[in-house]
Amino acid sequence: MNKICGFALTALLCISFSGRAQSVADGLRYIDNEQYINAGKTFKTLVATQPTASNYYYLGHYYLMLERIDSAQGAYADSAKLMFEKGVAADAKFNLNYVGLGTYEVFKGRPGQGKILIDKAVQASRGKDAELLYRAAEAYVVYPSNDALEANRLLDMAIKVNKNNADYYNLKGDAFMLKNDGSAAANNYDQAKRIAPNSAKGFINYGNILIRAKSYQKALEAYLEGMAKDSMYAPGYRQLGELYYKAGKFENAVQSYAKYIRLTDQRPENQYRYGAFLFLGKKYDEAIQVLNSLPASYSNPFRYRLLSYCLAEKQMPADGLANMETFLSKTDSAKYMASDFQYYGKLLIESGKDTSKGLQILVKAVNMDSSKITLISEYGKKFFDAKRFALAAEAYQIVINKGKKANQDYFNLGNAYYFGKEYVKADTIYSQLLVLQPQSLMANLFKARCIGLEKIDPDQTKGLAKPYYEKFTLLVTPETIEKYKKQLIEAHSYLGSYYAIRKDTPQAHAAWKKVLEFDPENKKAKDGLLIK
Secondary structure (H helix, E strand, C coil), rough: CHHHHHHHHHHHHHHHHHCCCHHHHHHHHHHCCCCHHHHHHHHHHHHHHHCCCCHHHHHHHHHHHHHCCCCCCHHHHHHHHHHHHHHHCCCCCCHHHHHHHHHHCCCCCCCCHHHHEEEEHHHCCCCCCCHHHHHHHHHHCCCCCCCCCHHHHHHHHHHHHHCCCHHHHHHHHHHHCCCCCCHHHHHHHHHHHHHHHCHHHHHHHHHHHHHHHHCHHHHHHHHHHHHHHHHCCCHHHHHHHHHHCCCCHHHHHHHHHHHHHCCCCCCCHHHHHHHHHHHCCHHHHHHHHHHHHHCCCCCCHHHHHHHHHHHHHHCCCHHHHHHHHHHHHHHHHHHHCCHHHHHHHHHHHCCCCCHHHHHHEEEEEEECCCCHHHHHHHHHHHHHHCHHHHHHHHHHHHHHCCCCCCCHHHHHHHHHHHHHHCCCHHHHHHHHHHCCCCHHHHHHHHHHHHHHHHCCCCCCCCCCCCCCCCCCHHHHCHCCCCCCCHHHHHHHHHHHHHHHCCCCCCHHCCCCCCHHHHCCCCCCHHHCCCCC
16 A cells, blocks of 8 residues: 555556567557556657657657646647657658647647648548548547547548457547437447457446446446456546545545556646545545655645645644645635635634634635534534633524524523623523523523523512523423422522512412422521421
8 A cells, every 4th residue: 555655656567668679559558558657768769769750750649648638738749749740851751740740730729720731641641541540530539629520530431441440439439429429439339349358448438428327337337347358457447436436435436546546657636636535535644645745846736625634634733724725825716615614714723723713714614505504513512611602602603693593503602601601692592592492491591590690680679580480490390300400499499589578478488398399408498488
């Protein structure tokens, strides 16, 4: 696993590259298997040792493929153009280099100019060069300014010359996929499988159609069948990883992507994607290791987002916060997600840097995804348990403002104010709760307590707490008397004093007797009843 996480090339690949002289076919297999480093070494060696028009073309082709998967703002494409021009200079009659120059124009978004060069090459070859026709068709499939009809026309010509090349049918299937014609694409992928039954590519392509059709189980079966044919076909493991990810099978996704990484180049984008799968699989330590191994030159700002998430999960808030703030500073705000604010708020709170700001950041997460409100509730409880009642009240107030206004939320907020000794605010919240839930046993009790602690009826002459204590005593059931014995003593003691002040001896005595039922040695009750 350390080798995988360190993204070292396997010994197998190193031996296979250095063990014998390489050919164009080897280089093309490396490209097909997404081993671009080996492909580049192969074609550069061929040009250095045999600077033929053919070798110049395939080195140019390699550069165009590299530009597609690892954009260098056109630098690789410009290198490709240079190779094609050198190929023309080496042999002006080798027409593939004109296809290469036409492909370069298509890549640049100038398909009209590209077509002129490609048509020139096709005409010069009299439509008899299947490889030229295939590469010409490829130009119209792999770039944004595609032309599926022209690609299929050229591929039909190539198949007339050589009907036993699976690559032609695979590309023809890709062309039909550009037109969303899954049926025609499937027919061509099936033909590719018949021609090359031991190649995984046709099976993987067919599985991709099933993915579009949301037939995920059948897609999985196609992928697995293909990989059973050729377990070294790296793109198949990438597709498997993506499929397992969609199915929420993150452990399988990690395993598949690890195989993909082991078989391909150690490109930063692949490392980043692998790190994402590790995160989803809750393998945070490994994900942190992978993400920290990304080169400084890798400019994808989402690397910092993912790393901050992992660090947050590992309770490393200081480092997590630094990475989150780097991500936010480097990313267009339109690309922020609710989870960004969720983790940012969490990191601010857990780091102790700015708890109130953290709560307000969590509000942004809730604004984008209402389900995130549970996180604020959880922090409210944490603050309350830590006796940080002001922060607990702030959190619970947010929950009430942004949530579904559940009765429990009002009770939590009232308690935060009550234990924070903000009795007037607590009284107000308990009153609001009692409108929603008049039969709330504890809301009645705490409402009564607040009245006493607010000192708005210090001598009980107004009896403001009386209805709430009375309601509390009525709501206690026989089954819960033992549970609330202390609170019942409190309530009946209040009622005994209340009636004694009014010289209502029968009612006062009844209340004091209730107190003695729960506490036979209660001095206040005995004094009320003049018991010695």
